[in-house]
Every structure is written in structure tokens, then in C-alpha cells.
Amino acid sequence: MSAIAISGTGLYTPPFSISNEELVAAFNAFVKKFNAQHATEIAAGKVQPLQESSVDFVLKASGIKARYVVEKDHILDPDVMCPRIPERTNEQLSILAEMGVTAAKEALERADRKPADIDCVLVACSNLQRAYPAIAIEVQNALGCPGFAFDMNVACSSATFGLQAAADMIRAGNAKAALVVNPEICSGHLNFRDRDSHFIFGDVATAIVLEPAERANGRHAWEVLGTRLKTQFSNNIRNNFGFLNRAAPEGVGKPDKLFVQEGRKVFKEVVPMVSELIVGHLADEKIAPEHLARLWLHQANINMNDFIARKVLGRDPKPGESPVILDTYANTSSAGSIIAFHKYSDDLKKDDLGVICSFGAGYSAGSVIVRKLH
Ligand code: CO8
Numbered sequence: 001m002s003a004i005a006i007s008g009t010g011l012y013t014p015p016f017s018i019s020n021e022e023l024v025a026a027f028n029a030f031v032k033k034f035n036a037q038h039a040t041e042i043a044a045g046k047v048q049p050l051q052e053s054s055v056d057f058v059l060k061a062s063g064i065k066a067r068y069v070v071e072k073d074h075i076l077d078p079d080v081m082c083p084r085i086p087e088r089t090n091e092q093l094s095i096l097a098e099m100g101v102t103a104a105k106e107a108l109e110r111a112d113r114k115p116a117d118i119d120c121v122l123v124a125c126s127n128l129q130r131a132y133p134a135i136a137i138e139v140q141n142a143l144g145c146p147g148f149a150f151d152m153n154v155a156c157s158s159a160t161f162g163l164q165a166a167a168d169m170i171r172a173g174n175a176k177a178a179l180v181v182n183p184e185i186c187s188g189h190l191n192f193r194d195r196d197s198h199f200i201f202g203d204v205a206t207a208i209v210l211e212p213a214e215r216a217n218g219r220h221a222w223e224v225l226g227t228r229l230k231t232q233f234s235n236n237i238r239n240n241f242g243f244l245n246r247a248a249p250e251g252v253g254k255p256d257k258l259f260v261q262e263g264r265k266v267f268k269e270v271v272p273m274v275s276e277l278i279v280g281h282l283a284d285e286k287i288a289p290e291h292l293a294r295l296w297l298h299q300a301n302i303n304m305n306d307f308i309a310r311k312v313l314g315r316d317p318k319p320g321e322s323p324v325i326l327d328t329y330a331n332t333s334s335a336g337s338i339i340a341f342h343k344y345s346d347d348l349k350k351d352d353l354g355v356i357c358s359f360g361a362g363y364s365a366g367s368v369i370v371r372k373l374h
Contacts, residue, residue, distance in 0.1 A: 002170075002171055002212055002213075002214075003212065003213035003214070003223050003224075004167040004170055004171060004210055004211070004212060004213060004223070004224045005210065005211060005212070005213040005216035005221045005222060005223045005224060005373060006163075006208055006209070006210055006216075006220075006221065006222045006224060006370065007110075007111035007112075007113065007209050007210070007211050007215075007216035007218055007220065007221045008106075008107045008108065008109070008110030008111025008112070008113070008208075008209045008218065008220050008221075009106075009107050009110065009206065009207065009208050009209075009220070009338060009341060009342040010102075010103040010104060010105065010106030010107030010108070010109075010110065010206065010207040010342070011103055011106060011204070011205070011206055011207075011338075011339055011342050011343070012099045012100075012102040012103040012106075012183075012204065012205040012206075013068050013204060013329075014068040014069055014070045014099075014203050014204065015068075015070075016068065016069050016070070016071070016072035017066050017067070017068050017069075017328070018066060018067055018069055018072055018075065018076065019065065019066045020055045020058045020059060020064065020065055020066065020199065021055055022076055023053075023058075023067075023075075023076070023192075023198065023199060024052075024053045024054060024055050024058065024199075025076075026075070026076040026077070026078055026081070026192075027052070027053045027078075027081075027192070027193075027195065027198055028052045028053060029078040030050075030078040030081060030193060031050040031051065031052050031053075031195075032052075033078055034050050035049045035050060050195070051195060052195075053195050053198065053199070058199040061301075061303075062199060062200065062301050062302065062303075062326070062330075062331075063301065063302025063303070063305075063324065063326050063327060064199055064200070064302075064326055064327060064330045064331075065327045065328065066327070066328050066330070067187075067199075067201065067202030067203075067328075067329065067330035068202050068203055068204060068328075068329060068330075069083060069187045069202060069203050070083060070085060070095065070099075070185055070187065070203045071083040071084060071085055071187070075187060075192055081192040081193050082187075082188070082192060083185075083187045083188060085185075085188070093138065093142055094129055094130070094135065094138060095129070095185070096123075096125075096128070096129040096135050096183045096185060097123075097135050097138040097139050097142060097183070099183040099185075099203075099204075099205035100123060100135070100139045100181035100182075100183040100205050100207065101139055101142045101143060102205065103181060103182075103183070103205040103206050103207035104139065104143060104179055104181050104207040105143075106207070107179065107207035107208060107209045108143075108179070108209060110209075110218065110220045111209035111211070111216070111218055111220065111221075112217070112218045113177065113209055113211070115143040115144045115145045116144070116145070116146065117176070117177050117211075118143070118145040118146075118147070118177050118178065118179045118209070119145065119146050119147025119148070119175050119176050119177065119178075120147050120148060120149070120166060120169055120170075120174075120175035120176075120177070120178040120179070121136045121137075121139055121140040121143070121145055121147075121148075121149035121178070121179045121181065122136055122149070122150060122151075122152060122162045122165060122166055122178065122179070122180045122181065123135045123136035123139060123149070123150075123151045123152070123181050123182075123183065124151075124152045124153070124154070124158035124159055124161060124162030124165075124180055124181070124182055124334060125151075125153065125158050125181075125182050125183055125184050125333065125334050125335075126153060126155045126156060126158060126184060126186070126189075126333040126334055126360075126361070127184055127185055127186060127188060127189050127333070128151055128153060129185075131243060134149060134150050134151040135151055135183070136149035136150050136151050136181070137149045137150075139179075139181055143179075145179070147175065147176075148175075152165065154231075154334075154362060154364045154366075155237070155333065155334070155360045155361035155362055155364060156298055156300065156331075156333045156334055156336070156358055156359060156360020156361060156364070157229070157298075157334065157358040157359060157360055157362065157364035157365060157366045158182060158333070158334035158358075159180065159182045159206065159208070159334040159335065159337065159338050159358055159366075160227070160229065160337070160356060160357070160358040160366025160367070160368050161229055161358075161364070161366055162180040162182070162208075162334075163180055163208060163210065163224070163227060163356075163366070163368050164227035164229055164366065164368070166178035166180050166208075166210045167210055167224050167227060170210060170211065170212060176211070176212075177209065177210065177211035177212075177215075178209070178210045178211070179207060179208070179209055179210075180207065180208045180210065181205065181206075181207045181208075182205060182206045182207070182208075182333075182334045182335045182338060183204075183205035183335075184203060184204055184205065184332050184333045184334060184335050185203045186201035186202060186203055186259075186331070186332060186333055187201065187202070187203050189201075189239055189241065189258055189259050190258065190259055191255055191258040191259060191260075194255065194258075194260075196263060197259060197260075197261065197263070199330070200259075200300075200330060200331050201259070201330055201331050201332070201333070202329050202330035202331065202332050203332070204329055204332040204335045204339065205335065206334075206335040206338035206339055206342060208338060210224070213373060216373060217374070218374070219346070219374055220345075220346065221372075221373040221374060222345070222354075222370040222371060222372055222373060223370060223371045223372075223373050224368060224369075224370055225285055225287075225353075225369040225370060225371055226281065226284075226285050226368075226369045227366065227367070227368045227369075228277060228280075228281040228284075228366070228367045229364070229365070229366045229367075230273065230277050230364070230365045230366075231362045231363065231364045231365075232273065232362070232363045233362070233363075234269065234361075234362065234363045236261060236262040236265045236266050236269070236363075237259075237260075237261040237262075237266055237360065237361035237362075237363075238256065238260055238261070238361070239256070239257070239258060239259050239260070239361075240254075240256045240257055241257040241258065245257060267301070267303075267304055269363070270304070270359050270360075270363060270365070271304060271307045271308055271311070272311075273359070273363060273365055274308050274357065274359045274365045275307075275308050275311035275312055277357075277365050277367050278295075278308070278312050278355055278357055278367050279311070279312055281355075281367045281369060282312075282355070282369065285369055287353060287369065289312055289313050289314060290313070291353055292312075292313070292353050292354060292355060293321075293348050293352040293353055293354055294320075294321060294322070294323070294344065294345070294348065294352070294354040294355075295308075295309055295312065295313075295317070295321065295322040295354065295355050295357065296322075296323065296337045296338075296340040296341040296344070296345070296354060296355070296356045296357070297309065297322055297336075297337055297340070297357050298336050298337045298357060298358040298359050298360065299324065299325055299326040299329065299330075299331060299332065299336030299337065299339070299340060300326075300331045300336070300359070300360065301326070301331070302324060302326055302327075305322060305324065305326070306322075308357075309321070309322040312355075320344070323340045323343070323344040324340070325339045325340050325343060333360065334358065334360075336358070337356050337357060337358050338356070341354075341356050345372075348372050349372060350372050350373065350374055351371060351372060352371070352372045353369065353370070353371050353372075354369075354370050354372075355367055355368065355369055355370070356368040356370060
């Protein structure tokens with residue numbers, strides 16, 4: 001079987017950052033306003049008063065200090081509390097494609113490849129902007145890549161599932177080199193009026209170039225030793241937004257048309273699923289966990305990552321062994337583990353081993369074992 005390598009990665013970080021302090025201040029202004037407006041019903045016991053959020057809770061429960069967003073002002077406006085992103089004409093590049101193209105250009109540069117070298121473009125992300133034409137075909141067109149492109153969505157696991165799909169297509173001879181792009185505008189699906197989840201997500205885009213290992217000569221190249229994917233149906237992370245919303249008008253405006261989750265259940269059920277996936281994958285590849293130089297885990301929650309790293313390594317991770325980007329980026333869905341890999345892999349040396357791992361809605365989980373090539 002021919003070896004496949006990740007030869008470069010890229011990152012686009014949106015221009016605006018929202019601190020926990022700013023986010024919680026906006027949320028609490030909304031709560032005060034809601035409770036004042038509904039004072040009579042609240043006093044009569046007909047409406048439950050809303051509770052305020054807290055900066056301390058957010059940091060302790062999640063490890064998040066800030067998040068990047070593509071639009072800030074309206075998220076922080078207590079009367080709006082969602083991003084307002086101006087619609088673009090069909091002739092303009094869509095915002096999701098634009099973010100993806102920026103990340104893709106960096107990935108191509110780091111891989112020392114031109115768009116003409118890529119004949120397969122996948123946009124793999126949680127939050128696709130439209131039904132069709134595929135965002136991936138728009139990215140392919142904007143970059144000028146030959147070949148084919150398509151979109152895929154496996155929620156937070158989209159990047160690792162995209163990695164496996166691309167590696168398999170190259171191995172099978174259906175593509176020479178692939179670009180997997182993960183643009184995520186999570187702020188568009190987040191309910192900023194929901195105290196339990198308003199702090200969780202941020203916006204970003206990442207990109208990955210894959211090609212046969214024998215051609216990946218650059219210093220950012222990592223051989224993909226193996227990929228393993230798993231899914232198990234669960235309603236604990238769900239978003240019912242979709243094209244049938246207008247066919248069921250009674251559902252319009254209900255909170256389930258945005259991100260909803262049973263956070264505690266997710267935590268309890270996903271931690272063992274992911275640890276078992278990684279440990280089993282390493283055992284099958286005959287790699288002892290102590291031989292791993294790094295874990296680039298999905299960035300959903302610091303406590304979750306600490307748990308998984310401990311289960312895989314059998315001890316507390318040493319500083320830097322399981323890098324965290326969650327503090328400044330928050331949960332960026334599929335892009336999280338790729339941001340960690342992009343920012344914290346260049347310092348490793350030839351033959352160092354690591355695992356890129358994602359997990360999220362579905363449930364879905366993906367493990368990718370990599371070895372530094374040069
Ligand atoms: N401020 C103050 N207090 C709060 C707040 C708040 N903002 N929120 C909750 N509390 C209170 C609660 O009311 C509760 O109080 P009490 O004990 O009196 O009932 C207490 O704090 C504890 O609440 P929780 O049990 O909810 O808190 P946890 O400690 O469990 O932390 C988390 C909540 C952070 C949500 C945690 O459960 C978690 O991280 N779970 C895992 C989440 C996860 O990984 N989800 C994966 C989602 S990723 C994915 O696949 C989605 C893809 C789609 C992307 C869509 C983009 C939008």
C-alpha cells in the first residue's frame with residue numbers, strides 16, 4: 001500500500017476576538033432586559049426568570065478565555081445576539097469559500113505545491129453555508145485546481161473523516177494530491193441567548209494538503225501511518241436547521257434550529273469512546289502510547305482533553321504534549337485538532353509520532369496516526 005503524507009497545513013484566523021468578559025457582559029445585559037420585560041409574568045410564576053452567566057464558570061467549565069468571530073458587534077448587541085454577515089452576490093466569493101481559500105493558500109505554500117498540483121478538493125466542515133453548488137467547487141475554482149471537488153459534513157470530526165477520504169482516494173489512484181479545507185463559522189449556529197452553551201464556539205478555517213509520501217519533501221511533511229473512524233448515533237448534540245424548515249412553519253424560531261446539546265452526557269459518553277478508539281488504533285499499529293511525541297486533540301473542552309490524554313498516555317500529559325488552542329480559539333468544531341497540529345508540530349523531529357484526533361456530534365470520532373518524515 002503506498003504511503004500518504006500530510007505535506008502542509010494552513011490556518012485562517014478571523015479579525016475579531018471576543019473575550020469571556022465581553023460575551024458575559026452582553027449575555028447578562030440581555031438577561032436583565034428579559035427579566036425586566038417579563039417582570040409581571042415572572043412574579044406570577046408564569047415565566048421562569050433567566051439566570052446570568054459568569055466569566056469564572058466559563059473558564060472553569062471549558063478552559064475558554066476568548067473566541068475569534070467573523071462579525072463581532074451584533075453578537076455583543078443584547079438586542080440582536082447573533083452575527084450579521086452581509087449577503088454577497090452570486091458573483092462574489094462566498095465567505096466560507098473565502099476563509100477556506102486563505103487557509104488553503106498557506107497550506108499549499110507550506111507544502112511547496114501550486115493549485116495545479118491538486119486534483120481533489122474537499123470542504124469538510126460542520127456548518128455549510130448553502131446546499132449547492134458545493135463550497136468545495138467554489139474553492140477549487142477560486143484556487144484554479146483541476147480535477148474534482150465535493151463537500152462533506154461529519155460535524156466536529158469532518159477534518160479527520162476528510163483526511164481518511166482524501167488519503168484513500170490518493171491511494172486508490174483516483175486523485176494525485178488533495179486539499180481538505182475546514183472553514184467553520186460556528187457563530188452562525190450558536191445560540192448566544194443560551195446560558196449553557198453561549199460561550200462554546202468560535203470561527204476559523206484550516207486546510208490540509210495530502211499527497212504520496214514519496215513526493216512530500218518539505219519540512220512540514222508527516223506520513224499518515226493509519227486512520228480510524230467511528231460513529232455511533234446520538235441525539236445529545238443536535239441541530240435541526242435545514243431546508244425543510246419552511247415546510248414545517250411551526251418549527252421556525254425554535255431553539256433546536258441552532259446548536260443544542262446535553263453537555264454532561266456528551267462528556268461522559270464521548271470520553272471513553274475516543275480514548276478506546278485511540279488506544280485500539282495505536283495497539284493495532286503496534287505503537288506504544290509512550291512512543292507518542294504529541295496528541296493533537298479536538299478542542300471542545302479542557303477537562304475532556306485532559307481526561308482523554310490521561311487515558312491514552314496512562315499518566316498526566318506533560319506541558320506541551322497535548323497542546324491547547326481552546327483558550328484563544330474556543331471550540332472551532334472540525335478545525336480544532338488541525339489548528340493544534342498546525343501551530344504545534346514544526347518543533348518535532350524526524351520519525352516523531354503523534355495522533356490527530358477529533359470527536360463530536362453524530363457521535364463521531366476520528367484518529368489519524370502520523371510520523372514526521374524529515
Ligand atoms: N454561567 C454560570 N453558570 C452556568 C452557566 C453559565 N454560563 N452555564 C451553566 N451553568 C450552571 C448550571 O446551571 C449548573 O448549575 P446547577 O449545578 O446549579 O444545576 C452548573 O453550572 C453546571 O452546569 P453543567 O452541568 O451544564 O456544566 P458542566 O460542568 O458539565 O460544563 C459544558 C458544561 C462546558 C458544556 C461541558 O458539559 C462540556 O464541555 N461538555 C462536552 C461538550 C462537547 O464536547 N460538545 C461537543 C460539541 S462539538 C460538536 O460536535 C458540535 C458540532 C457542531 C458545531 C456547531 C457550531 C455551533
